[in-house]
Amino acid sequence: MxxxxxxxxxxxxxxxxxxxxxxxxxxxxxxxxxxxxxxxxxxxxxxxxxxxxxxxxxxxxNRSALLAAVLRDRIETLCALARTLRASHSADEALAGWLRAFLDHARDSQGLGGALLVEEPAGPGIDCHQLILDTAAGLLAEAQRRGTARAGLTADDLVQLVVGIALSTARGHDAAQPGRLLALVLDAVYAAP
CATH class of the missing domain: 1.10.10 (Arc Repressor Mutant, subunit A)
Structure with a gap:
């Protein structure tokens, strides 16, 4: 020096x-x-x-801090995708595309991301659980404003359903099953009340 x-x-x-x-x-x-x-x-x-x-x-x-940083990085990327989808697709397409990406995220995390999302957040820093909920809420609200998504559905409902699909298919042998289950959820999202 x-x-x-x-x-x-x-x-x-x-x-x-x-x-x-x-x-x-x-x-x-x-x-x-x-x-x-x-x-x-x-x-x-x-x-x-x-x-x-x-x-x-x-x-x-510790391991938890590193895992949290990896998840936070992935979730921030996932939330940025929502902004891109909203800018370039209809409200329904943006919601469906983001839910598919969220399902992939939860499955790629080998259930860890999904498990953390159904628990209360712990520790300081970015609240990954809230980021996911806020992103889902924004996409869902837009589809509801357009009258295509069920009015009574909440972002928490959607997040819980997708996490459930990720967790229940984590060790499955049918690679197409998560997509089929998500298609059923999307049918319910857009079904007439």
Missing amino acids: TTTRGQLPAPRSRRADARLNRERLVATAREVFAEAGPEASLNEVARRAGVGPGTLYRHFP
């Missing part, structure tokens, strides 16, 4: 490095958890991310 007389030392790019390490750890953990499930080796996550275990634990003190 070089200094000139009377000047402060130039700041290191440590913050940028730490941010990049954190992002790389979350992206790598997402892949490793998708391959091996939520109990995958954290040392494997660190190794694949190209950092030491100490770096991983500086950012994520």
Whole structure:
């Protein structure tokens, strides 16, 4: 580090490095958890991310913190998809497309995302449960305003139904079953009252 007389030392790019390490750890953990499930080796996550275990634990003190970061990243992406769908599709198509993506998300999380969504949120930070509910509520409300979705249906109803499909088909051998079950839910969403 070089200094000139009377000047402060130039700041290191440590913050940028730490941010990049954190992002790389979350992206790598997402892949490793998708391959091996939520109990995958954290040392494997660190190794694949190209950092030491100490770096991983500086950012994520335990498995739960890393899992929460991965889920938060996935949920923020899922919620961003809702904005894209709303801008480019009808209210019904946006709701159906987002519910399909939500089902894929819950199934890809090997049930963890779904299980966390039916529990009360814990801990500080972004409330993933509320993000999902708010996103579903916005999409559903638009379809209800247009008169195509049942008036009495709530976002919580939809989230619970999709989580139920994800959890009940997590170990199934019929790859088409989740889609069929979601189609039944969508038929009920748009059925005449």
